[in-house]
Amino acid sequence: MENLFGKTLQELTEMLVAWGMPKFRGKQLADWMYKKSITDFNAMQNLPKDMREKLAASCVIDRASRVDQLDSVDGKTSKFLLNFADGVGVETVLMRQPYGNSICVSSQAGCNMGCAFCASTLHGMVRNLTAGEMLAQTYYINDLLSQTGEKVDTIVIMGSGEPLTNYDNVLKYIRLLHEDYGLGMSYRSITLSTSGIVPNIYRLAAEEIPVNLSISLHAPEDALRSELMPINRKYPLSEVVKAGRDYGDTTHRRVTYEYILIDGVNDNMKQAKELVGLLKGQLASVNLIPINPVAERGWNRPSPARINAFEQYLDQHHITVTVRREMGNDIQAACGQLRNRHLTGEG
Ligand code: SF4
Numbered sequence: 001m002e003n004l005f006g007k008t009l010q011e012l013t014e015m016l017v018a019w020g021m022p023k024f025r026g027k028q029l030a031d032w033m034y035k036k037s038i039t040d041f042n043a044m045q046n047l048p049k050d051m052r053e054k055l056a057a058s059c060v061i062d063r064a065s066r067v068d069q070l071d072s073v074d075g076k077t078s079k080f081l082l083n084f085a086d087g088v089g090v091e092t093v094l095m096r097q098p099y100g101n102s103i104c105v106s107s108q109a110g111c112n113m114g115c116a117f118c119a120s121t122l123h124g125m126v127r128n129l130t131a132g133e134m135l136a137q138t139y140y141i142n143d144l145l146s147q148t149g150e151k152v153d154t155i156v157i158m159g160s161g162e163p164l165t166n167y168d169n170v171l172k173y174i175r176l177l178h179e180d181y182g183l184g185m186s187y188r189s190i191t192l193s194t195s196g197i198v199p200n201i202y203r204l205a206a207e208e209i210p211v212n213l214s215i216s217l218h219a220p221e222d223a224l225r226s227e228l229m230p231i232n233r234k235y236p237l238s239e240v241v242k243a244g245r246d247y248g249d250t251t252h253r254r255v256t257y258e259y260i261l262i263d264g265v266n267d268n269m270k271q272a273k274e275l276v277g278l279l280k281g282q283l284a285s286v287n288l289i290p291i292n293p294v295a296e297r298g299w300n301r302p303s304p305a306r307i308n309a310f311e312q313y314l315d316q317h318h319i320t321v322t323v324r325r326e327m328g329n330d331i332q333a334a335c336g337q338l339r340n341r342h343l344t345g346e347g
Pocket of ligand 1: 111112113114115118119120121159160161162195
């Protein structure tokens with residue numbers, strides 16, 4: 001059975017034309033799948049009966065099913081463990097922000113980038129997700145929100161996985177989100193987060209799709225960054241920041257640098273100064289993320305005074321800076337933790 005979810009209008013049309021059907025049926029099918037969120041061919045009333053039967057006999061519209069869900073006490077954050085047809089599961093998070101409903105989508109099941117602070121990488125990577133599987137995460141939550149007249153407003157591709165090592169599927173997903181036969185989302189409401197896969201940052205800049213780019217930096221010098229993020233040995237800081245600068249210059253979108261603040265590791269004033277030096281003159285902002293304590297590594301969140309001092313230093317040196325609002329701490333919002341609980345049988 002062929003899964004149609006994640007196919008573009010062109011792909012659907014080509015398939016139906018090869019079956020001897022008129023071209024316009026492709027648009028009708030796409031509208032049912034993506035606009036009306038219908039997965040049962042029989043419910044697609046404007047398609048002829050023989051077409052519906054043929055579709056049902058050889059195709060499916062497979063999305064994702066919910067295995068588990070955790071809701072934060074304040075009701076603002078919900079984390080879902082969603083499974084695909086082959087039993088592979090990923091986490092998707094809904095965050096009700098003041099500016100709308102934001103979701104965090106996974107691009108791979110697990111991850112093999114080995115970032116030292118990340119639970120998603122502990123069991124390695126199972127596989128890349130298809131465009132349809134990323135779209136299925138989006139539709140799962142959009143359907144849920146539509147029950148109360150809401151919708152997904154912004155998307156961050158920041159769940160498990162390194163999206164720029166699953167480039168073609170991620171790009172197809174982003175384009176599908178934007179299509180007018182789909183959710184019709186603006187590129188500006190989509191953010192892609194990368195650990196710094198330099199060649200593909202340049203490639204993305206050249207695509208002429210102005211999505212927001214977020215780059216995980218986490219340290220202002222190579223030795224420490226390599227310790228926290230092994231990918232730095234391949235693409236060192238200077239190259240990552242240069243690619244970020246090019247992305248901003250080409251797309252005119254501000255690049256956000258993510259910086260997890262770890263007490264006594266990367267939060268002193270010398271490091272704040274190095275960070276300023278690195279990003280000077282770039283259309284960029286820094287998002288400081290005080291870490292959730294990691295007992296096994298002895299990592300703790302800096303005191304509010306230290307967080308404040310780091311933030312102030314950047315601000316005084318003309319770097320736009322924000323400190324991430326804490327959301328969903330009580331449901332282990334750090335990516336990968338819910339999935340790991342199920343993988344290790346603790347679920
Ligand atoms: S932080 Fe992102 S890139 Fe790094 S291991 Fe986790 S999921 Fe992978």
